[in-house]
Every structure is written in C-alpha cells, then in structure tokens.
Amino acid sequence: MSETATQxxxxxxxxxxxxxxxxxxxxxxxxxxRIWDYLTDSExxxxxxxxxxxxxxxxxxxxxxxxNDELTDPPGRRPDGYGxxxxxxxxxxxxxxxxxxxxEWGRTGGVTFELEPRGSEVLLTLTHHRxxxxxxxxxxxxxxxxxxxxxxxxxxxxxxxxxxxxxxxLKEAYEQRLxx
Numbered sequence: 451m452s453e454t455a456t457q458x459x460x461x462x463x464x465x466x467x468x469x470x471x472x473x474x475x476x477x478x479x480x481x482x483x484r485i486w487d488y489l490t491d492s493e494x495x496x497x498x499x500x501x502x503x504x505x506x507x508x509x510x511x512x513x514x515x516x517x518n519d520e521l522t523d524p525p526g527r528r529p530d531g532y533g534x535x536x537x538x539x540x541x542x543x544x545x546x547x548x549x550x551x552x553x554e555w556g557r558t559g560g561v562t563f564e565l566e567p568r569g570s571e572v573l574l575t576l577t578h579h580r581x582x583x584x585x586x587x588x589x590x591x592x593x594x595x596x597x598x599x600x601x602x603x604x605x606x607x608x609x610x611x612x613x614x615x616x617x618x619x620l621k622e623a624y625e626q627r628l629x630x
Contacts, residue, residue, distance in 0.1 A: 460475050460476070460477055460573075461475075462476075462595070462599075463591075463595065463623070463624070463627055464594060464595060464624075466587075466629070467577070470579075470580055470581045470582070470587070471577060471579050471580070471581070472577070472578045472587065472590060472591055472594070473575060473576070473577045473578075474575075474578075474591075474594050474595060474598060475573060475574060475575050475576070476573075476574045476576075476598045476601065476602055477568065477571050477572070477573055477574075478571060478572050478573075478602060478605045478606075479570070479572075479605055479606060480567060480569075480571055480572045481567070481570075481572070482548050482549070482565050482566075482567050482572050483548050484572075484605075485548075485565055485572045485574060485605065486565060488604070488605065489551055489563050489565075490504055490506060490547075490551065492504065496515075496517075496520075497521070497600075497604050498597055498598075498600040498604050499514075499516075499597050499600075499601070500515055500517075500536075500538075501515045502515050502540075506542070506545060506547065507542065508542055508543065508545050509541065509542065509543075510541065510542050511539060511540070511541045512539075512541070512542070513537055513538065513539055513540070514537065514538045514540055515535065515536075515537050516535065516537070516538075517534065517535050518532070518536075518613055518614065519534060519613075521597075521600050521610070521613045522600065522609075522610045522611065522612050522613045523609075524612050525612055525613050525614055526612030526613055526616070526617075526618075527614055527615065527618075528614050529614065529618060538555075540554050540556075541553065541554045544562070548565060549564065549565050549566070550562065550564050550565070551563045555578065557582065558578065558580060558581050558586055558590060559578070559579040559580025559581065560578075560579045560580065561576065561577070561578050561579070562575075562576070562577045562579070563575075564576075564577070574598070574601075576594060576598065578590055578594065584628075584630065587624075587628060588621055588624050588625060588628070591620070591624040592617050592618075592620035592623075592624050593617060595616075595624075596613055596616040596617045596620055599611065599616060600613060
C-alpha cells in the first residue's frame with residue numbers, strides 16, 4: 451500500500467464522499483508537470499494504469515487499453531473473470547493542464563484527476579463519480595487503489611508490489627471499510 455500517503459498524513463484508502471462517489475488521494479514526487487505526464491502520456495500511463503493515445507482537448511475521444519499483467523513483475527495471480535487485455539472508449543470532458551483532467555468512464559460515470567503542488571510533491575486527488583452499485587464500488591475502489599500504488603512506486607523509482615495480489619487483498623479491505 452502507499453507508504454507516501456500514510457507517512458504524509460493521507461489515508462491511502464478511498465472514501466465515499468456521497469453514496470456513489472469515491473475519492474482517493476496520493477502524494478507523489480513532483481514537479482506537477484511530471485505527474486501530469488503520467489496521466490496524459492500513453493507510454494507513462496501504461497506503466498501504472500492503461501495505454502491509449504490521447505489528444506488533449508475537451509470532447510476528444512480515446513481508448514484505454516489495459517494489460518494489467520504487464521504492470522508489475524511478477525504480476526501476481528490474475529483472478530478468474532479478468533482477461534489479459536481490456537479496452538474502454540472514453541472522452542475528455544474537462545481539461546486544465548497541468549491541474550485537472552476529467553474523463554468519461556464507461557458505465558460508471560466519470561473520473562476526475564486533480565493535481566495540486568505541495569512543496570516538492572504533488573497531491574493527486576482522484577474522484578470517481580456515479581458508481582452504480584456496491585459490487586462495482588468494491589471493484590473500482592480496489593482497482594484504483596492498486597493502480598495508484600503502482601503509480602507511487604513508479605514515480606518514486608521503486609519496484610511495485612504484484613498488482614493482482616494487491617487488488618485481491620484490497621477488495622477484502624474495502625468490503626470491511628465501505629458501508630454496505
């Protein structure tokens with residue numbers, strides 16, 4: 451789990467800010483432009499989340515391409531029901547470089563990334579809006595948490611923990627942490 455978030459007083463776990471909106475934060479080594487690149491550059495984003503070329507303009511469509519087995523070495527054991535690759539069409543809905551990026555997120559509403567300089571570090575706040583049900587909320591929470599932990603490790607020059615093992619452990623933790 452994110453050592454930086456814990457050491458700096460940020461809870462590494464996501465929290466519900468209303469019944470269907472998840473917010474999760476990470477403190478990352480700056481500068482802000484570097485972290486912005488991890489959000490918008492396909493090659494850098496592929497290292498912690500998903501590839502996909504993005505034209506940085508409101509209304510522009512793009513495709514995310516997940517290959518979670520490639521995020522960490524070793525990747526851990528992929529749970530049943532997850533394929534080697536997943537694709538999702540998305541669209542940029544808000545853009546304020548290098549501070550704010552909002553995108554459509556399939557059937558679960560939208561995701562907003564906000565970056566705020568904090569000295570030599572950058573606070574990343576991720577908000578996932580309109581999560582439709584508890585099952586999806588548990589999947590979204592554990593998934594974002596694990597992906598962001600990979601981002602923290604990459605940004606700090608550390609080797610991330612096996613992705614799939616983290617996801618499975620985090621699903622159990624979120625089952626206990628988030629209200630039914």
